[in-house]
Amino acid sequence: MITVERSLFVALPVGDLLAYLEDFGRTEEWDPGTVRCVRIDEGPVRPGATWRNTSSFRGRTTELVYRLETREPAHLVFVGENSKVTATDDLLFEAQSATVTRLTYRASLRFKGLARLATPLLRAEFERLADQVMARLPSVLAERLP
Template sequence: MISVERSMAVGRPCAEVLRYLADFGNTVEWDPGTEACVRLDPGPVVAGARWRNTSRFRGRQTQLEYRLEEYRPDQVVFVGHNRTVTATDRITTRASADRTLVVYRASLRFHGLARLAAPFLRAEFERLADAVAEQLPRVLAQR
């Protein structure tokens, strides 16, 4: 399993930040690897909502179906899967003076033969996490 975590401070209220991040369709704005993210079901963004995320990783396009597993006032948890990987994205927020501290943690559990490649992919996932930590605060500042 590979896990990466980044913390960042943004000058927006916690509730607003979490509401934005709870809509996984917004990943096209703040996750540099995401090319498209389409909601698969109608209605409000609540636990159980689903998206199809299309990303590019190491030059190859991949799709995962994500589900919002948990939506609390301070945290959202998404679980995505396809036949080679299960990805869990946990995003927590906490008020800190006039800012919001956002902690983004992504964990990837590979299946089948893909497990053998996991140790060689860590550096690439670290790079992607760095890119998220750079882009997400900028996107939130513009909202």
């Protein structure tokens, strides 16, 4: 399994940041690996909501269906799956003040079958992708949220 974790401070209250990130379809805006992410069910965003995420990695395109597993006032967990991998995105929100939130983003990938053999070779690339997400997210939030 590969797990990468990053933290950053965002000039937004916890509630505003969580409201933005709970819609996994917005990963197109802040995750450089996401090509497309579309909600495949209807209704309010709540545990059980699902999205079809198309990502590009190492020149290949892959699809995972993500499900919102946990939605708490300071915690979101999304789990994506296909035949080769289970991906978990775990986001923790900690108020530093009324207008600043510390976001801790942990992404875990558990490869299945023969794909597990590639795990040690892919760690550095996932670390780099996590760095790109953390570099891009603040500017996207500044553009999208007041």
